Amino acid sequence: MRKALLFLFLGLVALPAFAGVRIGVLYFDVAAPDESYDFLSTGLPEMLMTDLSNQPDLTVVERERLNAVLSEHALSGSGLTDPDTAVAIGRILGLDLCVMGTLTVIAESMRLDTHVLFVETGEIAGGVRAETRGIGGVFEMVDRVSAQLVDMIRSLRYGKGAVPVHFVDPASDAPRVDVAFIVDTTGSMGDEIEVVKQEMRRIAVEIAQGTPAPAVRFGLVEYRDRGDIYVTKVADFTYDVISFHETISTVYASGGGDMPESVFRALDDGINSLSWDKEHKVAKLAFLLGDAGPHDYTDEHYRLDSAVRDANKKGITFFTIGCSGLDTYGEEVFRNLAFSTNGSFEYLSYRRTYVDASGHMASYIYEGDRVYDEEAVRRELSASGVIDKDASVFDIGVTRATVAEEAAEAGEIDPESEAYRSGGAVGGITAAPTSVSDDTRDRADAKAAERAYTGSVSGTETSVDNNLDKLVTQVIQSNMATRGVVYDMGHTQARIKVRQGDREYWIPISDTRQLTRLEEAAGTGETLWLAAGVRDTSGEEEAGSPIAFRAGTLRIYDSPAEAPMMTQRSLAELEEDPSFYANNGLGDKNQWSFEAEVLALEYVE
Structure with missing residues (x-):
C-alpha cells in the first residue's frame, strides 16, 4: 500500500544570516507493502534533522513552533503532498528551500529519494538518493543522504552567483x-x-x-x-x-x-x-x-x-x-x-586490515619504517592512561601518543591548559610541541620501537586507511x-552515573560545556533525555555488563521531542544485541537515545 502522510514541517534549518538561506524539512511519503513501515515517515526525517543540526552553519528550529504555525493557518489534514501546497507553506514560513522525501520498500530492498525545492519558483533544485537492504541498514542510508544533502544545499546557486558558505561570519569578533x-x-x-x-x-x-x-x-x-x-x-x-x-x-x-x-x-x-x-x-x-x-x-x-x-x-x-x-x-x-x-x-599513520582463512581480522598500523599491532598498542596506551579506553590509537598515531605518554611522565605538559583539559596529554603536546624536551622525545622513540610488531603479517588485505x-x-x-x-576532543573530563529501572551505567564526559547541566541534574532525581554511542563488551572477561558507553559521544537533549523516535531504546534493549547497537545508530557516533536519572557526577583526575 502507499501511505501519503501530511507534509508536517519537522523543523526549519537556517544558514546564518550572511549566507541567506532558510530550509524546511517535511515528513516523508512511504510506499511499502504493509503498514509496518509507516513509522519511517516520521523517523527518517527526524534523524535527518538531527544530522543537519550537527552542522555548524545549519540551525534546526523547535517543532513546537512549526506546529503552531501550521495550526494557525489550518494547514492540517490531507492534500499536503502536493509540491504547490509545500511551496505555499514555505512562503508562509519564509523559507528558501524545502526538502521532501519518499521511501520505497520492495521485498528487502529500501530506497530513499529526497528532493530540494525552490520555494520562490516551485522548481526542483536537485535530489539525492540512497539504498539499503533490510531495516538494519536504515541508519547508514540516512547518513549518506544527509551528507549529500548538506553538500547540495551549500553548493546551490542563488540570484547572481554562488552564496559563499562561511561556517562563522568573518566580520564577527570570532x-x-x-x-x-x-x-x-x-x-x-x-x-x-x-x-x-x-x-x-x-x-x-x-x-x-x-x-x-x-x-x-x-x-x-x-x-x-x-x-x-x-x-x-x-x-x-x-x-x-x-x-x-x-x-x-x-x-x-x-x-x-x-x-x-x-x-x-x-x-x-x-x-x-x-x-x-x-x-x-x-x-x-x-x-x-x-x-x-x-x-x-x-x-x-x-x-x-x-x-x-x-x-x-x-x-x-x-x-x-x-x-x-x-x-x-x-x-x-x-x-x-x-x-x-x-x-x-x-x-x-596507515592502517591495513587483514582477514585470515578462519575469518579472524587484525589491523596493523604503519608509521615510517615501523609496524604496530593496533589492538595490542591500544591496550597498552589505554592502560597507561595516556588515551581513553575507547580512543582510536590509529587516529592519534602511535608515535604521538607515546611522546605524550613520556612527556606526561616527565611533567612537561601543563595540566591547566585548555588543550590538556580538552585533549589530555595528546592535546597538550599537540598544542605545545616545543615544551617536550629532546631527551623525552628520545625516550619516546625508544619506547615506540619496543612496541613495534616483529611477527609476520598474514591473510588477505581487506582495507587500507590513513x-x-x-x-x-x-x-x-x-x-x-x-x-x-x-x-570536545574525546578526552574524558568526568563521568556520570545514570539509572533507568534497575540498570545503572557510567557514561564518560569529554565535553566541558555539558558539565553545568549535568551538575544541576546530578543527585536531584531529575531525569534527562540523553544520546550516546555504545561499545560491545560482551566478549570482555572483566566487563560487568554487555555494553559500555563510549567517550566523546554524549549528547543532552533539551526536551524529549528532540530525541528521534527511531533512536529511542531502553538500556535493557541495548543490552540485548550489543554488536548491532555498537555499529548502528545516529550519525558518525552511532548514538542511541534514552531517558535516565542522573545519580552522580565524578570528575576524572
Missing part, C-alpha cells in the same frame, strides 16, 4: 585562523590527496564545532618538480568552504618519479605568496605534506633557513607530515622546519584551544 596546505602532488601521493579531497568538508566542520566557533580561511599550494606540468600552483586564502572544496577537488597526483621534489620553492610560495593575515592574534598554521625531500638546485637560493626565518617573522607555525617513503634527508628537513617554527613533525584528516583536525583544534576555543 577567533580567526589561517590554515594552509602545502601538498606534494606527484604520482606517489595519490592516496593522501584523495583523503584531503574527500574529508575537507568534515575537517572544516570539526574545526567550526568550537566554542566560540572560529572563523577559518583555507589556502593551498600544490608542488611537484622541474620538468613536470607545473612546479607550484597557489590558491589564496578564502573563508568560503565550498569554494575551497571545489579548488581542492581539482587536485590530482601525477608526475615526479625521481623522489626529490621542489619543496623549497613550495615553501617560498606558501610563506610569501599566500596572503597571511597580518594581525598577531590570528593563528597561522601551515601543513607540509609529502613523501620526498627537497631537490637541492644550485640556482635556487630559497632554502630551509630562509623558510624558517620568514615563517617566524610572520608568526606561521609549520606542522610537517611525512608520508610513506620519505627518506632520511627529507625527514631531517621536515623535522627541522617544524621544530624551528614551534610546530611538530609526524609520520602519517589518518590524515584526524591528524589535521586534532592539530588545529589543539592550537585553537590555546586561544580560548573549547572543543
